[in-house]
Amino acid sequence: LAKTTQPISMDSYEGQEVNITCSHNNIATNDYITWYQQFPSQGPRFIIQGYKTKVTNEVASLFIPADRKSSTLSLPRVSLSDTAVYYCLLLRDSSASKIIFGSGTRLSIRP
Amino acid sequence: DTAVSQTPKYLVTQMGNDKSIKCEQNLGHDTMYWYKQDSKKFLKIMFSYNNKELIINETVPNRFSPKSPDKAHLNLHINSLELGDSAVYFCASSLTAGGGTDTQYFGPGTRLTVL
Numbered sequence: 001l002a003k004t005t006q007p008i009s010m011d012s013y014e015g016q017e018v019n020i021t022c023s024h025n026n027i028a029t030n031d032y033i034t035w036y037q038q039f040p041s042q043g044p045r046f047i048i049q050g051y052k053t054k055v056t057n058e059v060a061s062l063f064i065p066a067d068r069k070s071s072t073l074s075l076p077r078v079s080l081s082d083t084a085v086y087y088c089l090l091l092r093d094s095s096a097s098k099i100i101f102g103s104g105t106r107l108s109i110r111p
Numbered sequence: 112d113t114a115v116s117q118t119p120k121y122l123v124t125q126m127g128n129d130k131s132i133k134c135e136q137n138l139g140h141d142t143m144y145w146y147k148q149d150s151k152k153f154l155k156i157m158f159s160y161n162n163k164e165l166i167i168n169e170t171v172p173n174r175f176s177p178k179s180p181d182k183a184h185l186n187l188h189i190n191s192l193e194l195g196d197s198a199v200y201f202c203a204s205s206l207t208a209g210g211g212t213d214t215q216y217f218g219p220g221t222r223l224t225v226l
C-alpha cells in the first residue's frame with residue numbers, strides 16, 4: 001500500500017480553521033483517501049473519505065487536487081475538543097480491507 | 112447503545128500469565144479486527160475475521176490466539192504474557208471485509224499492563 005506523509009504535530013487556537021495536509025505521491029487508482037481521528041484514551045473514529053475533488057460533511061472538508069498526490073483535511077472553527085491525533089490513510093477498494101496507520105498528526109487546540 | 116464494546120478496559124497482570132480480552136459488536140457487521148497500539152502510539156492490525164473465518168493474520172506471535180464464537184464476537188487470548196505485550200488493544204468491526212470504503216468502527220480499547 002502507498003505511504004502517506006503528514007506533519008507530526010500542529011497547534012492552533014479556538015475558532016480558527018485548521019488545515020492538515022497529507023502527501024501520497026504513490027497513490028493507486030483504486031485508493032481512497034480516508035481520515036480518522038483519535039482522542040486520548042479512545043479508539044480511532046472515521047471522519048471523512050474522498051476519491052477526488054472536494055468532500056464535505058458535518059465534521060470536516062476534504063480537498064483533493066486533480067493529481068491526487070496530496071489531500072487537505074480542513075476543520076472549520078476548531079474548539080478545544082478537536083484536540084486529537086488525525087490519521088491520513090489510503091484504503092484500497094479490494095478484498096480484505098486492512099488499515100495501516102502511520103504516526104498521524106497530533107493537533108493541539110489552545111484557548 | 113455501545114456499538115463496539117471491549118472488556119476489560121484495564122488489565123494488569125504478571126509475566127507468564129494467560130489472559131483474554133473480549134469484544135462484542137451490535138452493529139450487525141460481518142467483519143471484526145484486533146489492533147495493537149504500542150507506547151509510541153503506532154496502531155497495527157493483528158487479526159481480522161469475516162463471518163467467523165480468519166482473513167487477516169499479521170506477523171503475530173503464536174501466543175496470541177483470536178477466537179470468534181459468532182460474527183458478533185471476537186475474543187483475543189494471550190498465553191505466557193511478556194513485558195512487550197503491554198499496549199492498548201483495540202477491537203474494530205466493519206460491515207464487510209471488502210473495500211476500502213468500508214468504515215471500521217473501533218471499540219474503546221483495553222489497556223494491558225504486564226508486570
